């Protein structure tokens with residue numbers, strides 16, 4: 001067990017809290033949070049200024065390969081326990097209408113969305129939190145059944161944006177106002193603007209929006225005329241073939257990959273698929289930066305796991321060859337390759 005802290009602010013408590021997560025000490029982590037609460041720090045601040053940034057730190061440590069997936073899972077579980085403990089002490093009886101909060105189909109990052117749900121609850125809304133990966137059809141019938149005032153949808157991964165759009169459209173058809181949020185819509189929410197949906201950058205902004213009926217119903221116009229060219233749909237159809245051919249190409253050009261363990265092979269296949277998924281999402285919102293930000297992230301992630309940037313360069317080159325007739329995808333792949341060569345990792349072929 002860690003020693004109790006004497007912190008009176010979330011900033012002071014942060015190092016001790018992250019230490020508790022690192023040591024998988026859930027009781028001490030809960031104590032840190034409840035001590036702050038007892039010292040007068042509002043529950044909302046503990047959720048947003050202690051738990052949220054600690055989770056971001058967990059993500060950084062996982063990405064740098066300092067923490068295993070198991071350590072990340074343990075830390076996230078403890079954060080979930082802390083959120084429950086803090087929420088349980090605040091006996092807020094709802095006075096507002098019902099707000100449904102959910103993650104999109106295939107989206108497993110429930111904790112960020114849960115933080116938003118708890119903040120709405122603390123502010124008096126009657127919140128129904130549906131958790132991770134809710135299928136669109138089930139979500140919509142739920143909205144109908146419970147006559148929701150609004151639905152808040154979380155998306156943490158930009159590659160899920162095309163699916164997010166489908167869910168948003170389905171919710172709209174049920175005439176329930178939609179607010180979206182999460183890192184999947186970009187730090188400044190620009191991909192939410194492209195999809196034509198109301199976006200909140202954080203939980204307090206989401207709460208302010210939900211309380212403002214006019215703002216909630218002021219839906220920004222979508223900017224998706226580029227989808228008429230069918231490039232996105234054709235790219236998605238070719239996903240399987242692209243991944244298979246990229247794997248064969250990798251074996252040929254990067255012989256070390258033939259000695260991969262089954263686990264390494266598994267994550268390579270996942271990464272080859274993620275490249276296509278992020279590319280498709282970039283094509284969907286017609287924004288190269290979605291893809292180049294992903295390439296930067298992938299290069300850093302693989303570097304910390306001993307995979308050279310050249311391997312990514314090879315695959316981007318391969319996809320570029322196969323997708324010569326896809327103008328936006330080809331341009332984004334070229335931009336991605338420029339990021340790789342910026343790191344000295346492109347081979348001529």
Ligand code: B12
Pocket residue numbers: 048051052053055056057058059060062063072073076106107108109110111112113115116152153154155156157158179180181182183199200201202203204206294297
């Ligand atoms: C925990 C975690 C997981 C857990 C989630 C468990 C759970 N119960 O939530 C698990 C293990 C399932 C997971 C899986 C994956 N993860 Co993960 N994960 C994280 C981690 C470490 C923490 C998430 C978190 O709680 N963040 C804390 C919140 C509070 O952060 P926040 O986004 O800033 O939230 C604020 C705003 O964005 C906004 N907001 C957030 N959601 C919403 C929703 C609404 C409606 C609104 C209005 C606002 C809003 O308000 C919040 C508070 O003010 C993040 C790192 C990170 N920086 O977030 C990675 C991270 C998001 N994951 C990542 C990845 C890659 C994955 C996987 C693909 C890994 C893999 N290879 O399998 C899978 C994908 C699974 C899937 N299909 O969803 C990457 C994404 C990178 C990228 N380029 O997009 C990250 C950034 C890690 C990293 N540093 O690389 N992950």
